[in-house]
Amino acid sequence: MxxxxxxxxxxxxxxxxxxxxxxxxxxxxxxxxxxxxxxxxxxxxxxxxxxxxxxxxxxxxxxxxxxxxxxxxxxxxxxxxxxxxxxxxxxxxxxxDDVRNLMLSPAAGHDPHTLLDTRPLAAALLARLEREPRWHGLSPKFAVQLDGGEALAMLDHPHDLWLSALPGEDGPRYAFGLAGCPPQRAGDDPALASIPAAQAGELVFALLALFLDRAGAEQTRMRHLLQSLPAPAVLDALRERQPALALRRDAALLAWRRAPAEPQRRFGVQAQREAGLCQVGAQTALGRLDARQLQALAALSERLGTPRLHLTPWQGVLLPDVPAARGAEAQRALAELGLLVDPAAPLARLIACSGSPGCARALADTKADARRLAALLPPAADAAVIHLSGCPRRCAAAHGAAFTLLATAPARYQLLAGGHGPVLAEHLNIEQAAARLAAHPSSPESP
Ligand code: SF4
Structure with a gap:
C-alpha cells in the first residue's frame, strides 16, 4: 500500500x-x-x-x-x-517537502559561542511550514537562515530571509534582513531591523505572508520582490500589518556587524559547550560519499558519540557529543573512512559540480579534473576555494569561490577571479591551471 x-x-x-x-x-x-x-x-x-x-x-x-x-x-x-x-x-x-529550507549552524545548540539556541525555533518553524498549505506556494529554492551566533556558521550563502542572534541589554534579539547575508564587514548592507527573540517565529511567518501576498507570479525569490518593493517599504508594510511586533531599527542596529565566523572549525576536534564533550568534523571529497561510508558514519556515531549525524553546508559531516578523551580517535576514524580532516589538504579547497558523467550541460568531467588538480596543488592552510564548473550555471557554489575554473571543452578551463571574473586566463589544461593557482594560493590577484 x-x-x-x-x-x-x-x-x-x-x-x-x-x-x-x-x-x-x-x-x-x-x-x-x-x-x-x-x-x-x-x-x-x-x-x-x-x-x-x-x-x-x-x-x-x-x-x-x-x-x-x-x-x-x-x-x-x-x-x-x-x-x-x-x-x-x-x-x-x-x-x-519543498519548503524545508531552513539553514542552521551544524553546531547549533553545542557551539560554545552560541548566543541563542536556534533549535527550538527551527523545529517550530519547520512544523508550521510543513503542515500549513499556505506556505507550500513558496519556491522550492526559497530559503531561511537562523543564525544563533555560533563560531561554526556559513554566513556567505545568501538567504531570502536571514535572522541572526544579537546580544541585547533588554534580552536576546534577532537582527534580520532580506535576500542576503548577516553583515560581517564594514561595507556590508546593514540589518533591516531587529526583533525580540520571543517574536522571531511571528516575524518569519509575517514576512512569508507579506511575500506571498505581494510577489507577482514571476517573483519567486525575495530578491525579485525587492526590485518592485524595496526593503524599507517591506518594513513599513510589516509595521502596518503587524503593529504588535517590537521592531527596532536604530543607529546601533545599523552599525551592528556579526562576529566573524570560523568555518575552519568544520574540521577536526572542537569543544562543545557541554563540558567534557566535543564534536568531530570532516568534509567529503567533492561532495561525494558512498553507501558504505554512510553506514560506517552511522556506526561511528553510535560507538563514539550519540546516534546522530550533523551534515554541514561545506558538504561535510560532524559527529556530535563525542567524549573529549575520544576526539582524536574519532578524527582518525573519519580519515580512515576517506573523509578530509585536514583543512590544508588540496581537495578540501575544491568544489566541483557533477560534471559530464552526471549532467548533459557539462563541457568537462569536473570532478575527475578536480582530483587531478588536487594532486598537483601543494597543501596550504587558509588557501582560497577553487570552484570547477561544467557550465556557466555554476550550480555547485552557492557562495562565491575565490577562483572559478569554468569548463570550455573537455579538460579545458577559463580561470576567473571570484565567481564571475575578471578573466585571468583562457584555455588552460589542468597542469597549467595548477601552476597558476599554486603560485597564488590565497588571493585572486593575477595568478
Ligand atoms: S554547473 Fe552546469 S554542468 Fe555543472 S551540474 Fe550545473 S548545470 Fe550541470
Whole structure:
C-alpha cells in the first residue's frame, strides 16, 4: 500500500525532492531534506541501504546540508521513496517537502559561542511550514537562515530571509534582513531591523505572508520582490500589518556587524559547550560519499558519540557529543573512512559540480579534473576555494569561490577571479591551471 504522503503527485519543478526524483545523465536524483542538517544513525543506514537497493550507492552531501541519492534506476523510484518515508525522512505533508529550507549552524545548540539556541525555533518553524498549505506556494529554492551566533556558521550563502542572534541589554534579539547575508564587514548592507527573540517565529511567518501576498507570479525569490518593493517599504508594510511586533531599527542596529565566523572549525576536534564533550568534523571529497561510508558514519556515531549525524553546508559531516578523551580517535576514524580532516589538504579547497558523467550541460568531467588538480596543488592552510564548473550555471557554489575554473571543452578551463571574473586566463589544461593557482594560493590577484 502506498504511503499516505504519496496520494498526490508532487508539483512540477526542476528541483529534486524526496517525492520528486529528477532525471540526470547518470540516473535519477532524490534529494532528502534534513531538518537542520540532522539525521539519526538509523536513518543514515536506511538511506545507505536504499541507495544500494534502488540506485548505484552514490550519495551527495549538498551545500544546504542535505543528502541526495544519485543514479536512481528507472523503475525503482517508488520503492526508493517508500523506503525513505518508512525511515521517517519525509515531511509532515506531501506539499511540505519543498519548503524545508531552513539553514542552521551544524553546531547549533553545542557551539560554545552560541548566543541563542536556534533549535527550538527551527523545529517550530519547520512544523508550521510543513503542515500549513499556505506556505507550500513558496519556491522550492526559497530559503531561511537562523543564525544563533555560533563560531561554526556559513554566513556567505545568501538567504531570502536571514535572522541572526544579537546580544541585547533588554534580552536576546534577532537582527534580520532580506535576500542576503548577516553583515560581517564594514561595507556590508546593514540589518533591516531587529526583533525580540520571543517574536522571531511571528516575524518569519509575517514576512512569508507579506511575500506571498505581494510577489507577482514571476517573483519567486525575495530578491525579485525587492526590485518592485524595496526593503524599507517591506518594513513599513510589516509595521502596518503587524503593529504588535517590537521592531527596532536604530543607529546601533545599523552599525551592528556579526562576529566573524570560523568555518575552519568544520574540521577536526572542537569543544562543545557541554563540558567534557566535543564534536568531530570532516568534509567529503567533492561532495561525494558512498553507501558504505554512510553506514560506517552511522556506526561511528553510535560507538563514539550519540546516534546522530550533523551534515554541514561545506558538504561535510560532524559527529556530535563525542567524549573529549575520544576526539582524536574519532578524527582518525573519519580519515580512515576517506573523509578530509585536514583543512590544508588540496581537495578540501575544491568544489566541483557533477560534471559530464552526471549532467548533459557539462563541457568537462569536473570532478575527475578536480582530483587531478588536487594532486598537483601543494597543501596550504587558509588557501582560497577553487570552484570547477561544467557550465556557466555554476550550480555547485552557492557562495562565491575565490577562483572559478569554468569548463570550455573537455579538460579545458577559463580561470576567473571570484565567481564571475575578471578573466585571468583562457584555455588552460589542468597542469597549467595548477601552476597558476599554486603560485597564488590565497588571493585572486593575477595568478
Ligand atoms: S554547473 Fe552546469 S554542468 Fe555543472 S551540474 Fe550545473 S548545470 Fe550541470
Amino acid at each position: 502506498k504511503h499516505p504522503l504519496r496520494a498526490a503527485a508532487p508539483r512540477p519543478s526542476a528541483c529534486p525532492g524526496l517525492l520528486r526524483i529528477v532525471a540526470a545523465r547518470d540516473g535519477g536524483i532524490c534529494r532528502i531534506k534534513l531538518p537542520g542538517g540532522r539525521l539519526t544513525a538509523r536513518q543514515a543506514r536506511a538511506i545507505a541501504v536504499a541507495a544500494e537497493a534502488c540506485a548505484g550507492g552514490v550519495l551527495e552531501a549538498t551545500n544546504r546540508a542535505n543528502l541526495q541519492i544519485r543514479g536512481v534506476r528507472a523503475g525503482c523510484e517508488d520503492a526508493l521513496i517508500e523506503r525513505l518515508l518508512a525511515a521517517g525522512l519525509g515531511a509532515a505533508s506531501a506539499g511540505g
